[in-house]
Amino acid sequence: MESYDSRYKKALIKEHSKIFESNGSIIESSVEKLNECPVCRNKQYKIYCVKDLFVHKICTHCGLVYLDPKLSRESTLAFYNSEVNEIYNEKKFHQLVENAPDDIENFSNYEIVRKYTSNIKGKRLLEIGPGKGTFLAKAAGDGFEVHAIELNRSLIEKLKKITNNIYTDDLENIDITENFFDVIYFRDVMEHIDVPVPFLKKVHKILKPGGLLLIDTHNIESLVNKATKEYHTVIFPFEHPLHWSPDSLNYACSSVGFTKSKVFFDHHHQTLRRIVEYLLHPSFTFIFPPQRSKYSMFILEKMEWILSKGKIKRIDDKFSVFFSKLLGKGAKMQMLYTK
Numbered sequence: 288m289e290s291y292d293s294r295y296k297k298a299l300i301k302e303h304s305k306i307f308e309s310n311g312s313i314i315e316s317s318v319e320k321l322n323e324c325p326v327c328r329n330k331q332y333k334i335y336c337v338k339d340l341f342v343h344k345i346c347t348h349c350g351l352v353y354l355d356p357k358l359s360r361e362s363t364l365a366f367y368n369s370e371v372n373e374i375y376n377e378k379k380f381h382q383l384v385e386n387a388p389d390d391i392e393n394f395s396n397y398e399i400v401r402k403y404t405s406n407i408k409g410k411r412l413l414e415i416g417p418g419k420g421t422f423l424a425k426a427a428g429d430g431f432e433v434h435a436i437e438l439n440r441s442l443i444e445k446l447k448k449i450t451n452n453i454y455t456d457d458l459e460n461i462d463i464t465e466n467f468f469d470v471i472y473f474r475d476v477m478e479h480i481d482v483p484v485p486f487l488k489k490v491h492k493i494l495k496p497g498g499l500l501l502i503d504t505h506n507i508e509s510l511v512n513k514a515t516k517e518y519h520t521v522i523f524p525f526e527h528p529l530h531w532s533p534d535s536l537n538y539a540c541s542s543v544g545f546t547k548s549k550v551f552f553d554h555h556h557q558t559l560r561r562i563v564e565y566l567l568h569p570s571f572t573f574i575f576p577p578q579r580s581k582y583s584m585f586i587l588e589k590m591e592w593i594l595s596k597g598k599i600k601r602i603d604d605k606f607s608v609f610f611s612k613l614l615g616k617g618a619k620m621q622m623l624y625t626k
Contacts (some may be wrong), residue, residue, distance in 0.1 A: 291374070294572060298371040302525060303574055306362065307340050319355035325529070326351050326483060326539045336515035339574045341524035349538045352507050352530035359482055366525050367438075376439070392474060392553075393422035396503055396621060399551065400426070400470055403499055403623065407431055413493070414472035415458060420446045422472065434468070436461070459485055461492045473502035477536070478521065481528040487543045491626060500545060500624040508532035509618040510611055511557050515565040523572040533615075536622055546626040552617025558607040560594040567591055 306317045323330045329348035330356075336343050345352045358366065366372065404410065408430040415436045417423045427433045427449055435450040446453055454461045471494055480486045494500060503522045506512065507530035512519050521527060531539075536549055552582050567587040569576035579587075594603055611617055 291377070292571070294466040295371065295374045296528070296574070298374055299359055299574055302369055302371055303339060305359065307514060307582070313356065315495055317359055317362045319359050321353065321357065323355055324351055325481065326347060326535065327464065336517040336522065343522065350532050350533045351398065351535040354524050354528040357528045364482070375499045389418065390421045390569065392503065396472065396474060397425050397502060398423050399621060399623065400499065400501055403431070404470060405546070405613040411467060412470040412472065413468045414488070415471070417446060417478045420449045424449050425563050436617060458489050465492055468494045468495050468498060469495055470499045477502055477504040477531060478527040478529055483529060483539055484543065487539060491543045491545060493626045496626055498626050499611065500626070502536065502624070503620045504620065505532050505553070506532060506617055506620045508555065508616060510614070510616045511562055511618055512564045518565045518569055518576070520570040520572050533620055533622065540622070540624055545602060545626060547622065548625050549623040551621040551623070552615065553609040553619040554608045554617045556618050557611040560591070560600065560605045562605050563587055563590045563594060
């Protein structure tokens with residue numbers, strides 16, 4: 288039986304061939320050219336990285352990292368309904384795993400919502416992209432009236448065990464009463480939104496005055512991201528057209544009327560060992576990583592071996608987290624806003 292990794296890689300290469308010709312030229316009908324930052328409309332940029340022929344730019348004004356050209360709406364929808372996505376979901380959503388990383392992050396984020404929400408009973412909470420529904424189930428159990436926006440059909444069936452308040456279209460297309468929700472939460476969603484300002488305007492519209500918005504996404508300014516760039520898992524052009532820093536996300540949210548309340552960071556996975564692992568073993572989101580010289584491979588392999596040793600590993604863990612906290616460069620961020 289063919290392995291999971293082999294099936295995934297073949298399916299991803301197939302999707303790549305729908306965007307690029309065999310000679311590397313882009314298929315114009317499959318993409319949209321931006322020529323400006325999708326948040327602040329600034330036309331000035333620097334090249335952040337190139338991964339599998341996809342060009343990522345960084346705006347010189349607001350600091351947003353964005354894909355340009357990006358996949359067209361049709362190409363994006365085709366990818367989300369492709370064999371690649373279904374193979375990926377086999378592990379991410381369809382397997383029941385105790386203490387899965389997604390669940391741990393959702394529980395941690397729920398504690399933030401609880402801490403900053405008074406009189407939970409009966410308050411309306413919307414989660415956009417709830418996946419298995421870990422966060423949603425916890426909120427419902429504590430007395431929130433929970434609502435969800437989810438597009439994946441198999442996940443929708445699972446979510447029906449938690450709530451009947453499920454919307455099955457993009458937020459911008461859903462007719463929701465203004466000032467309806469007390470809390471809105473989404474994790475690992477913001478990097479998928481290719482037109483962020485209208486999306487955030489709609490979020491602002493349906494949130495009550497005084498309501499809370501909690502956004503969890505990776506921090507493109509983190510130490511590990513800056514060191515690994517295209518080698519990092521999150522640089523995945525098929526699904527992630529945008530990559531946020533605290534400043535760029537705050538720029539976008541402030542522009543539609545939100546007020547920043549708190550910023551939290553996850554400082555794990557910022558170790559030197561993790562950086563070396565990314566550079567030595569390109570992640571599943573890298574299809575055609577460049578070939579390294581025998582000398583650079585030797586150096587990286589030796590570094591990986593040294594950094595895996597007990598005492599050195601503990602020192603790396605301790606000091607990497609220390610410097611991450613000192614510089615405020617956590618790998619993931621949770622931005623809490625009020626309306």
